[in-house]
Structure formats: C-alpha cells, structure tokens
Amino acid sequence: MRSGPALAPASPASRPLPVGRDFLDLADHDAHRLRAFLTDAARLKSGELSGPLLAGRTLAMIFRKSSTRTRVSAEAGMTQLGGHAIMISEQDSQIGRGESVADTAKVLSRYVDAILVRTFAHEEVLEFAREASVPVVNGLTDLLHPCQVMADLLTAAEEFGPVLEGLRVAWIGDGNNVANSWLNAAARLGFSLRLACPEGYDPDPAILDRARRDAGAQLLRDPAEAVAGAHVVTTDVWASMGQEDEVAAREAAFAGYCVDDALMARADRSGIFLHCLPAHRGEEVAASVIDGPRSRVFEEAENRLHVIKAVLLGLIGPSSPS
Numbered sequence: 001m002r003s004g005p006a007l008a009p010a011s012p013a014s015r016p017l018p019v020g021r022d023f024l025d026l027a028d029h030d031a032h033r034l035r036a037f038l039t040d041a042a043r044l045k046s047g048e049l050s051g052p053l054l055a056g057r058t059l060a061m062i063f064r065k066s067s068t069r070t071r072v073s074a075e076a077g078m079t080q081l082g083g084h085a086i087m088i089s090e091q092d093s094q095i096g097r098g099e100s101v102a103d104t105a106k107v108l109s110r111y112v113d114a115i116l117v118r119t120f121a122h123e124e125v126l127e128f129a130r131e132a133s134v135p136v137v138n139g140l141t142d143l144l145h146p147c148q149v150m151a152d153l154l155t156a157a158e159e160f161g162p163v164l165e166g167l168r169v170a171w172i173g174d175g176n177n178v179a180n181s182w183l184n185a186a187a188r189l190g191f192s193l194r195l196a197c198p199e200g201y202d203p204d205p206a207i208l209d210r211a212r213r214d215a216g217a218q219l220l221r222d223p224a225e226a227v228a229g230a231h232v233v234t235t236d237v238w239a240s241m242g243q244e245d246e247v248a249a250r251e252a253a254f255a256g257y258c259v260d261d262a263l264m265a266r267a268d269r270s271g272i273f274l275h276c277l278p279a280h281r282g283e284e285v286a287a288s289v290i291d292g293p294r295s296r297v298f299e300e301a302e303n304r305l306h307v308i309k310a311v312l313l314g315l316i317g318p319s320s321p322s
C-alpha cells in the first residue's frame with residue numbers, strides 16, 4: 001500500500017506508465033535489471049538471500065484465466081518472504097460483475113503492495129498498471145508471459161552458466177505469448193533465438209522486428225533448421241487458453257512441429273528441453289522427450305517460484321527492519 005495525497009485526482013488514461021515500476025513486459029527492462037532479477041532468484045534459491053523480506057506486505061492476484069504454477073508460485077513465494085497473497089477470481093469478485101479495471105486498480109492500491117494480473121487482452125494489464133499506484137506484475141496475457149521466460153532463463157543459466165549471450169535457443173510451434181516473451185528476452189540479453197512456426201502462426205510482428213534488429217532473431221518454417229546446434233529447445237501447447245475453438249485447425253497446422261527424439265538429436269549434445277507446462281504429450285512434445293533425460297521442465301517449473309520472489313522483492317522492496 002502506498003501513501004499518497006488524501007484526495008488523489010483521477011488520472012487520465014493517457015498517463016504514461018512509471019518506468020520500471022511494474023513487471024509487464026521484458027522489453028521494459030534493460031539487461032542489467034533482468035540480470036539482477038535472475039541473480040536475486042538464484043540467491044533466493046540457494047538460500048543466500050532469505051528471511052521475511054516482505055513481512056507485512058500483501059499481493060493481490062487477479063486471474064481471469066486458469067493457473068497452477070503462476071498462482072501457487074506467487075502465493076507460496078509471498079508466504080516464504082513473510083508476506084501474504086490474496087487470490088481474486090473473476091467469478092467471486094466484483095470484476096466478474098463488470099466493475100471497471102480503473103476502479104479495481106485504484107481500490108486495490110489502497111489495500112495491497114502489488115497486484116498480479118492474468119488476463120486475455122494485454123491492454124488490460126497496461127490499464128491496471130496505469131490506474132494502480134502500486135507495482136503490477138503480468139501473470140500472462142494473450143501477448144506476453146514474462147515471468148515464465150525469466151524462469152526459463154534461470155533454468156538455462158543453471159545449465160550453461162549465467163552469461164547468456166552465447167546461448168542458442170530454438171522455439172518450435174506457435175508464435176504465442178511465451179514465444180513473444182522469448183523474443184523480448186533475446187532483444188534485451190542478446191542471445192541467439194531461432195523460431196520455427198507454421199505460416200499463419202507467427203509471433204507478434206513488432207516484437208519479432210525488434211528481436212531481429214537487436215539480437216538477429218530468425219523466424220523459420222523448418223523445425224529441424226531451428227533446432228540445429230541449440231542449447232535450449234522449447235515449445236508450448238498448440239492452442240493457448242482462449243483458443244479452445246481453434247484446436248482442430250491448429251492440430252492440422254502444427255503437424256510436423258512435435259519436439260520428438262529425432263528433432264532433439266539435432267540440438268547441441270548438451271541441449272536441454274524446456275516447456276512452460278501444462279503440456280500435451282504426443283502433440284507439441286513426445287513423452288520420451290518431456291519425460292526423458294534432457295528435459296528440465298520440473299526445474300523450470302520450480303524456478304517460477306524463485307523468479308516471482310525475486311521480481312516481487314525487486315518491485316515492492318524489502319520491508320524496513322522493525
């Protein structure tokens with residue numbers, strides 16, 4: 001909860017977002033800040049950084065879509081840091097009855113220290129951030145999933161070292177929210193990223209352009225070409241949340257985009273497999289890959305916890321000593 005003027009004037013929708021206050025988009029942060037979050041996540045994981053660093057602080061979590069990892073890692077993370085999280089689902093709050101984003105953001109800002117939002121339109125998270133006076137965390141939108149890719153980067157760093165510039169990453173499948181966040185990470189951190197997406201399922205064009213310009217990211221059609229020599233091979237479901245009525249069309253479009261043993265054989269010998277989960281074995285990934293020796297999906301899922309703790313700590317800041 002931030003203190004402010006007793007009668008704060010209503011803010012116009014065009015008010016610019018405060019730089020660096022929120023965690024909405026990896027592209028909003030420079031390499032130094034992203035590395036600092038990753039370093040803190042590693043220190044939290046090792047126990048080097050511990051204690052009730054967010055004692056007395058509260059996180060509100062708004063979910064308009066289902067979640068296991070994002071919700072539980074944020075809630076457990078707040079508990080572990082001595083704070084508290086409140087789950088707010090659409091159906092049992094006034095959000096489901098149409099209360100505006102602006103009013104919700106303003107009210108919650110008077111109770112809590114940060115707000116995590118998972119929703120459909122990315123614009124809604126931006127609106128929360130504009131209207132809130134506390135930090136807002138993007139817990140996934142149709143466009144981006146920044147917390148996920150930070151956990152993926154931590155997993156890659158554990159395997160290949162903290163200097164990520166030499167990393168070669170291959171994304172296979174849908175140019176979706178996770179793919180867009182990989183592109184933003186590449187643009188900021190400068191590692192090599194090759195995506196293989198079927199035509200019609202490309203990533204966001206502006207995000208792709210920036211990653212092409214800043215990191216030489218490549219969009220290909222052939223998964224075998226994208227995977228050649230990769231340290232990290234990663235994919236995601238063919239139909240994301242909200243695309244349930246496209247499942248049949250997507251299954252047809254993504255035939256040939258399954259990460260199987262033959263594809264993994266083309267990666268670097270040390271190459272690992274990542275998937276944000278939940279996964280559909282036999283669709284975007286063969287069971288032998290996701291359950292095999294090169295898979296790091298459960299380390300990756302665990303790293304969601306360490307990353308969200310580091311992000312919340314970085315945004316809210318440690319509690320003052322009593």
Ligand code: CP
Nearest residue numbers: 067068069070276277
């Ligand atoms: N990877 C991920 O965001 O999982 P949830 O949908 O379970 O939060």
Ligand code: NVA
Nearest residue numbers: 176236240241276277
């Ligand atoms: N692309 C997936 C990620 C789920 C964590 C979705 O948006 O449903």
